[in-house]
Amino acid sequence: MKRDPVLTARGVGKTYVTGGGTVTALSPTDFSVERGEFVMVSGPSGSGKSTLLAIVSGLLTPDSGHVEVLGQDLTQLSRHQGDALRLASFGFIFQRFHLIPALTAMEQVSIVLRRQGLKSRLADVRASRVLEDVGLGHRLKNRPDSLSGGERQRVAIARALAKRPRLIFADEPTSALDSSNGRQVAEMLRATALDEGTGVVCVSHDPRLEAYADRVVRMEDGCIRTEA
Ligand SMILES: Nc1ncnc2c1ncn2[C@@H]1O[C@H](COP(=O)(O)OP(=O)(O)OP(=O)(O)O)[C@@H](O)[C@H]1O
Numbered sequence: 001m002k003r004d005p006v007l008t009a010r011g012v013g014k015t016y017v018t019g020g021g022t023v024t025a026l027s028p029t030d031f032s033v034e035r036g037e038f039v040m041v042s043g044p045s046g047s048g049k050s051t052l053l054a055i056v057s058g059l060l061t062p063d064s065g066h067v068e069v070l071g072q073d074l075t076q077l078s079r080h081q082g083d084a085l086r087l088a089s090f091g092f093i094f095q096r097f098h099l100i101p102a103l104t105a106m107e108q109v110s111i112v113l114r115r116q117g118l119k120s121r122l123a124d125v126r127a128s129r130v131l132e133d134v135g136l137g138h139r140l141k142n143r144p145d146s147l148s149g150g151e152r153q154r155v156a157i158a159r160a161l162a163k164r165p166r167l168i169f170a171d172e173p174t175s176a177l178d179s180s181n182g183r184q185v186a187e188m189l190r191a192t193a194l195d196e197g198t199g200v201v202c203v204s205h206d207p208r209l210e211a212y213a214d215r216v217v218r219m220e221d222g223c224i225r226t227e228a
């Protein structure tokens, strides 16, 4: 396969200084994602998975190393430039959905598109289409408290997909879901990588999801141990 990296991290590391001493959450590490590749990051609790994800998505500044995304060095961007890049090109999916309680499913998705500059009618049309794609066409007007866990996570996925991001970052997106909803989420992420050429980085404890990934990166004690 021709290499076409959408994200390349070199030597990224992070040590936290706490009251009780220092914790090396991530030893200097290389990590990359190709266009259309679904990469899973697995490993025990505390092994540095979320730290790696936060660094390569620009949410956390590493102590060392660089992260290049779409020709830009994330570690050199101002806060404003980083926010703008994330809004334009990254989708995020978290374990606990991070939906806004007062908004309907449609509003959760369309608000992001409006923030990107889409006119409100267009944003609504695209939001409802993406919600239909994730099987929620009949839930457009529901707020999070009237949706199941699986439905909430599908709203969060629709919110991430609607802007057609170049990269999706997901941290334990299935761990609050039962196995059938978890599989559906993994299938959607895989389809997005395949159909849209989106690079997907997904942190998960769940070995059942590994079958969906193109590549599995295993972490232990802040280091990448093996790649399969
Ligand atoms: N803000 C912080 N301050 C101090 N230590 C931290 C901080 N965030 C993470 N750590 C420590 O860094 C290490 C790696 O944490 P990280 O959250 O990346 O692990 P993880 O693999 O995502 O774990 P989990 O599977 O439990 O989510 C752990 O030892 C953790 O306690």
Ligand SMILES: [Mg+2]
Pocket: 049, 050, 051
């Ligand atoms: Mg974590």
